[in-house]
Amino acid sequence: MEISEAYDRLPYPSKFFNLTNPDHLAAVAMLLGLEPAPPEKCTVLELGCGNGSNLIAHAYNLKESQFVGVDISGGHIEAAERSAEELGIKNTKFRQMDVKDLSEKDFGRFDYIIAHGLISWIPLEVRDRIFEVYGELLNENGIGYISYNAYPGARQREMIRDVFRYHTEGGEEPEERVRGSLEILEMLAGHSVDSKIHRPIFTHEFERHSRHSVSDIFHDELADHYHPLHFYEFNELLERNGLKFLSEAEYHAMSMGQFSEEVREFADGIDDLVRREQYLDYFRGRAFRQTLFCRNGLEIERAPDPSLIERFYAASSMKPDSPEPDLSPGKVIHFTGNRGQGIQIDHPLTKAALCILGQEWGRPVHVPILLQSARQLLEHAGIMIENDDSQESITRTILFRIFEGTDLLEFHTVGLEASQTVSDRPKLNRLARWQLESARNVTSLFGLNVGVRDEVSAELLRLADGTRTHAELLAGVEEFIDSADKALDRTELPDDLESWMNESLSELAKLGVFEA
Helix, strand or coil: CCHHHHHHHCCCCCCCCHHHCHHHHHHHHHHCCCCCCCHHHCEEEEECCCCCHHHHHHHHHCCCCEEEEEECCHHHHHHHHHHHHHHCCCCEEEEECCHHHCCHHHHCCEEEEEECCCHHHCCHHHHHHHHHHHHHHEEEEEEEEEEEEECCCHHHHHHHHHHHHHHCCCCCCHHHHHHHHHHHHHHHHHHCCCCCCHHHHHHHHHHHHCCCCHHHHHHHCCCCCCCCECHHHHHHHHHHCCEEEEEECCHHHHCCCCCCHHHHHHHHCCCCHHHHHHHHHHHHCCCEEEEEEEECCCCCCCCCCHHHHHHCEEECCCEECCCCCCCCCCCCEEEECCCCCEEEECCHHHHHHHHHHHHHCCCCEEHHHHHHHHHHHHHHCCCCCCCHHHHHHHHHHHHHHHHHHCCCCEEECCCCCCCCCCCCCCEECHHHHHHHCCCCEEECCCCCEEECCCHHHHHHHHHCECCCCHHHHHHHHHHHHHHCCCCCCHHHCCCCHHHHHHHHHHHHHHCCCECC
C-alpha cells in the first residue's frame, strides 16, 4: 500500500507537541549560545504535517509568525486547511506534496524546520532527501528538529512489529489488522515460555499498545517501512548536509544524573560528543530521540552560563509540600511537581522563587521579575539576605540545574498573556474547543499542553462555551453522568461534584485555557 493511500484510508490522529514549538526550540538554542529568529516573528516549516494539528496549535498563539506544512496525503491537507479556516487562522499554509519535491525556489528558507514521527517510517531515499531539505532550506541561524526511533531500544519494537506484520499478512482493513495484532500480542504476553526476556517484553508492549489508537498502531507498527537509526548514524546524515548536533529537544534527556559514578567517569573520558551520546544511549536502552541541530558553521556553547536565564520566562508546576513553607536559611523545603516528582531546596532566595512559580503556574514569569519578587517575599517574611548579586547568581544556577536535570521547570522566550480568572460564564478558548473534538489534551493561551484527565472533565470543558452559568454547568455535568453508559468509571467520580467542578474551573483558569 502506498504511504499516501494508507493515510487517506486511515488519517493520523490529531496531535500537537510543545517540544516542536519555536518558543521552546529558541530557548534551548539561546542557552547554547545561538541567536535564532524570535519565535514571535519567524518562519516555520513542518514536514509530514498530518492534519495540521501541530502547526495550528503553534500558529494560534504566535500570530505574527508564518507556518507552512507539507504532507503527502491529500486528506490530511484538506483537513488542515478546513481547520485553519474554521479557526480563523491566517498565518498557515498547507501543501500536498512529496517531500522529495521540496525546493528553496518554491518555498524559500525557514527559521525552524520540524519533522515529528516521520523519518523512521519512510523509504530510505526519501529519508535521505529530508536531510538534504534541511541543508537547503534552513536559514543560517535556523534550528532543525527531527524525532526518530533509535537503537538500541528500537530493537524491541522491531520484534513486535515483525510479529504484527507476519500475523496479519494478507489482511486488508486497518482496523482488522490492528485487532489481530493486539490479540496475538496479548496471547504472547500471557503464554510466552521465556519468562526472563520475551514475556516481559511482550507484556510491556501489550500494555503500551493498549493505550494507543488504531491509527497509531496501523501507521507505526504495521507500516511498510521502518528504519530506526543509531545516534551516530543520524549525525553522519547531518554532517553530510552541512549540519551538526545541537542538543535533545528535551534538554534534561542528556543529563547523566541517573547513571552510576562509574558510568559518568567512563562518559567524561570520551571527548567526542556524538560518540559519548551514543554510548549513553546503550546504557539507557534509548528507543526514541527528539534531536535539535543547526548549521555546521555556528559556534555552540556546550557549557551554558546560568546567567543567560535572565533573558527568559520561567514556569514550573512545583509547589512546596507545606502550606506555610519556612524560607529561612538552612531549612529544607520539598517541592513537588504535578506528576509527583520532587526536589529539595534549602537556599532562601531559590525557595522563594519556586514558591512564586508554583503560585503563578501556568503563567510564565520573566526571570528578572521573578528574582525581584522572591526578594520581596523574603523581606515580607522578615528574612534578610546579604549580597543580593551573589544570592541571585546562586538562584540562577540552581534554576538552570533543575532545568538541565529534570522536566520540573521550563524556560520560554515569549511571555504570552491570558486571563487566569473564572468568569460567570466560562468560555474555553477557540483552539482548545477545536482540539477537544479529537484529542484528550488542549492548548492553553499560555501555550501549555493541558491533559484532560477523564470523560467527565472533557464534558465540563465542552459545556464551557461561554453560554452557561456555573449552576448550568453543574446541571450539565450531572446530566452527562446520569446518562453515561457503563464505560464511565463511577468509582472515580468525586463525592462532592460541585466542589470538584469549582476546583477544576479554578485550576483550568490558572492554566490559561479560558478566554477573558
